[in-house]
Amino acid sequence: MRSLPLRALDRLLTSPPDPARVGWLAQWTYAHRGLHGDDLPENTLLAFAAAADVGLGIECDIQRSADGTAMVFHDWDLERLVESEGALGLHASDFLETLRYRGREFGIARLVTLLELVDARVPVLIEIKSRPGYDIERSCTAVEAGLSGYRGRHAVMSFDPRVSRWFRENSPQTVRGLVMREDAVGHTRSAWHRHLALWIARPDFIAYHVDALPNRFTGDLRRRGFPVLTWTVDSARKRETARLHADAPIAEGAGLG
Template sequence: MRSLLLALIDQWRAPPPAGSQAGSQPNRRTGWLGQWTYAHRGLHSADVPENSPAAFARAIDAGLGIECDVQRSADSRAMVFHDWDLDRLTPHTGPVAALKAEEIERISLPGDGGTIPTLERFLEQVGGRVPVLIEIKSRKDRRILPICLAVHRALDGYRGQCAVMSFDPRVSQWFARHSGHVVRGLVVTEEGTKNLAGRLRRHFALWIARPEFLAYDIRDLPSRFAAAQRRRGLPVLSWTVRTAEHLQTVSRYADAAIAEGEAAQARKSALAGSPQA
């Protein structure tokens, strides 16, 4: 009875994309999501840093979609960078949000990675050649409006396949309300909470977010929650897919992989050897 009630509320509060249902043809709005493998933070390696123009170029050349991370600068521009602080990947220290976009754009990434790009520059580099997943970084103690607006502005006029996603359900909710033409997703990790309290938290996040797809932690698959949403017509992507075993899990329980390392290279090799390559 409890499961049926939750399913009914899911359908009411977070309906799948129009026309999507289990067993139907892929929805035109979201069907492309499951047709690609996405390079996690670009096709990076020990010599090519994550979220760098060089990693993005390698992904494009390999025929892989791209997942990237964005957060805002001090002047509310969307910058393609994962960490809150600059320390791990650059010679600089301190928070990204303390600097203006023009200052951040001058910061070099390791090796020949290039400099930290704005979201606009990243999209210009991609140019619609491969699809893009944009993970919007947020914190519960920060307003989401500045970064959501920054991403919205950067996407204005972009014609390539793209989607935004976030762990923060408020982000997907904002795009549902204010930028409805942008495909939106909820990033989910169960963190071992497969009990009733954990299930309820996931449903509450779903109802707030109203997502059109899920990006699910590979460590949590198979998942009762993910399977239920997938049956309703929400594509399920999975991160971070690193091994051949992970790829097998994705093939059984999800629609597409957000991959790096061994798994990304395996997919790159498969694409290079296909008749379409």
């Protein structure tokens, strides 16, 4: 019973995007953190170049350096991937570029460097990381600065609905998405939280956890004209789920086919 007024509020508070603005989203498969694997670390320029070279779109993660620069990296802390320790956000961008991925001769890249590498050949999905108490507006400003002058197809997205709202208000030409999941790790486990995030974000598209598909929420959004991407597609079974119940996969490993 409760879901009926929530869906009515979805229609009242969120208008479907212009198909001409977002139609390209469904035309690609996106390499999750680049075309990475055992021999190539995630979110590195080599992984992104490998994806672009075979015609895959790119999904990347953004953390903010101490000097307010958008850096391409997933984790809050460095030690899983890099020969250093501590929080990435405590270090300036120049220093982060000097660090080395374990066993490699290259460091963490700036967003602007990634965009120079891609050079509009394939689209780029930029996930901005956030957590409770984090100054997300500074990260949005850093990403906007990194995107300045870039003419290739791109979109920003985040689990944090404030990201989409910030770009709607400050950079309305930027395509914006809301990332969502329903499991114990997520911040939108209840239907109420999912709808509230949607209303705050008012996104152009949704990127939904593949393990939660299919569901009524994403089905309703697709019927209304919102592209639904899905992540992380890493098996043949999940690839089929994405084909049937989403518009494009964000994939890695066996999920790339």
